[in-house]
Every structure is written in structure tokens, then in C-alpha cells.
Amino acid sequence: MKITYLGHASFHVLFNDVNLIIDPYISPNPQAEHIDIGALKADYILVSHGHGDHVADVERIAKNTDAKIISNFEITTWFQNKGLSGHPLNHGGKISYDFGTIKYVNAVHTSSLPDGSNGGNPGGFVIWSDIECLYFAGDTALTMDMKLIPMTCPQINVAILPIGDNFTMGYEEALLASDFIECNNIIPCHYDTFGLIEVDRPTVESAFTAQGKKINFLSIGDSKEV
Ligand code: NI
Numbered sequence: 064m065k066i067t068y069l070g071h072a073s074f075h076v077l078f079n080d081v082n083l084i085i086d087p088y089i090s091p092n093p094q095a096e097h098i099d100i101g102a103l104k105a106d107y108i109l110v111s112h113g114h115g116d117h118v119a120d121v122e123r124i125a126k127n128t129d130a131k132i133i134s135n136f137e138i139t140t141w142f143q144n145k146g147l148s149g150h151p152l153n154h155g156g157k158i159s160y161d162f163g164t165i166k167y168v169n170a171v172h173t174s175s176l177p178d179g180s181n182g183g184n185p186g187g188f189v190i191w192s193d194i195e196c197l198y199f200a201g202d203t204a205l206t207m208d209m210k211l212i213p214m215t216c217p218q219i220n221v222a223i224l225p226i227g228d229n230f231t232m233g234y235e236e237a238l239l240a241s242d243f244i245e246c247n248n249i250i251p252c253h254y255d256t257f258g259l260i261e262v263d264r265p266t267v268e269s270a271f272t273a274q275g276k277k278i279n280f281l282s283i284g285d286s287k288e289v
């Protein structure tokens with residue numbers, strides 16, 4: 064798979080030749096102003112929860128691309144009521160497509176939508192094919208439920224975890240999350256976008272390195288092949 068960082072907690076993932084966009088928050092983010100939203104390819108848009116810093120560009124990208132939105136029932140319904148196409152999941156549920164399987168898993172956070180609508184409960188995604196597996200944690204605290212993922216899903220090749228603290232777990236707990244999910248190859252997100260979630264990268268890098276783990280800081284627009 065090829066993972067491209069779009070800033071904050073937003074990613075494009077080329078997964079088995081299918082284009083996935085996760086939690087697009089690009090146009091409101093000055094750090095991502097070099098990202099051309101109109102050029103993004105999307106077959107599916109995965110939305111972890113309802114907060115504005117995860118849904119800001121969903122509608123625009125969905126209209127550009129005819130992508131199908133995959134999220135929990137409440138968020139999917141909210142977008143379907145805007146005339147967009149979606150498939151609802153709920154926690155513990157998965158759907159299999161030709162390219163792979165997408166499972167919606169627990170996250171500990173909140174999930175109101177920008178207009179105050181009920182965005183259901185927040186989640187993360189595990190996405191796998193016969194040969195690879197990605198975990199996108201979404202906005203979450205460290206949770207014991209992460210231990211269920213290696214028991215119920217294929218071995219994770221790479222995990223995208225929040226590290227910015229304040230609204231999610233910080234990097235110290237992301238280290239424990241890495242143990243819980245049995246994956247030592249981490250891409251960080253949800254840091255440095257605004258003041259409350261700034262991190263000191265050398266500190267984070269040395270904490271991961273000291274435990275034999277890899278933390279891949281990506282510049283916005285850069286990609287990583289896994
Ligand atoms: Ni959030």
C-alpha cells in the first residue's frame with residue numbers, strides 16, 4: 064500500500080489499486096494549502112467520527128469523485144441526506160469488497176457533527192487484504208479494546224496513531240497502543256496542526272526508537288510505501 068499524508072489526521076491510501084481517503088481536513092488547514100483537493104482520487108472516503116477536523120472536505124471530495132462514504136450509521140446517514148453515497152458500519156462490523164475488508168473498531172472519544180447532529184460513537188478502521196493490513200485508530204485514548212485487534216484481524220503492517228495529546232492520547236500512550244496492537248511500524252497523526260497538540264519530534268522519535276519501534280513522520284504531501 065502507498066500512504067500519503069494530507070495533514071492533521073488526513074490520508075490518501077492506495078490500497079490494492081483502490082483509492083481511499085481518510086478523514087479529509089485539508090481546505091481549513093493552512094499547513095496543507097499545497098494539497099490540490101480537486102486532484103485527489105477517491106473510491107471510498109472513510110470517516111472515523113463527526114468532528115469538523117475529520118469531515119471538513121468529505122462532501123467536496125465525494126462530489127468530485129463519486130466516492131462512497133464509509134462511516135458509522137449516524138455519520139453515513141448525515142451525508143446520505145446531503146445526496147451523497149454511503150455505506151454504514153457500526154462497531155465490530157466489517158464489509159468485504161474485491162480489494163479488501165474494512166472493519167469499524169472502537170475508539171474512545173466523542174463524535175458530534177459540525178451542525179450539532181449526533182455523530183454516533185467514534186471509531187477507527189482496520190483495512191486488510193490477503194497480503195497487507197492497516198490500522199487507522201482515529202481520535203482515541205489508549206484503550207484496552209486495542210488488544211482485541213490482533214485477536215480478530217490479520218497482523219497489522221502499519222498503524223496510524225494520534226500522538227498530539229490534549230484531544231487524543233499522547234505519544235507515551237501511543238507507545239503502549241503499539242504494544243497492544245502488536246505493530247511496531249507507526250505513522251503519527253493529529254499533532255502540530257494547532258497549538259494544543261504540538262509535539263517535540265526528537266523526543267517522540269527517541270522514545271519509539273528506544274523501544275525498537277519505528278515512527279514515520281511524514282511531511283504533508285509525502286508518501287510512504289509499506
Ligand atoms: Ni475528534
Ligand code: MN
Nearest residue numbers: 114116202230
Ligand atoms: Mn480530531
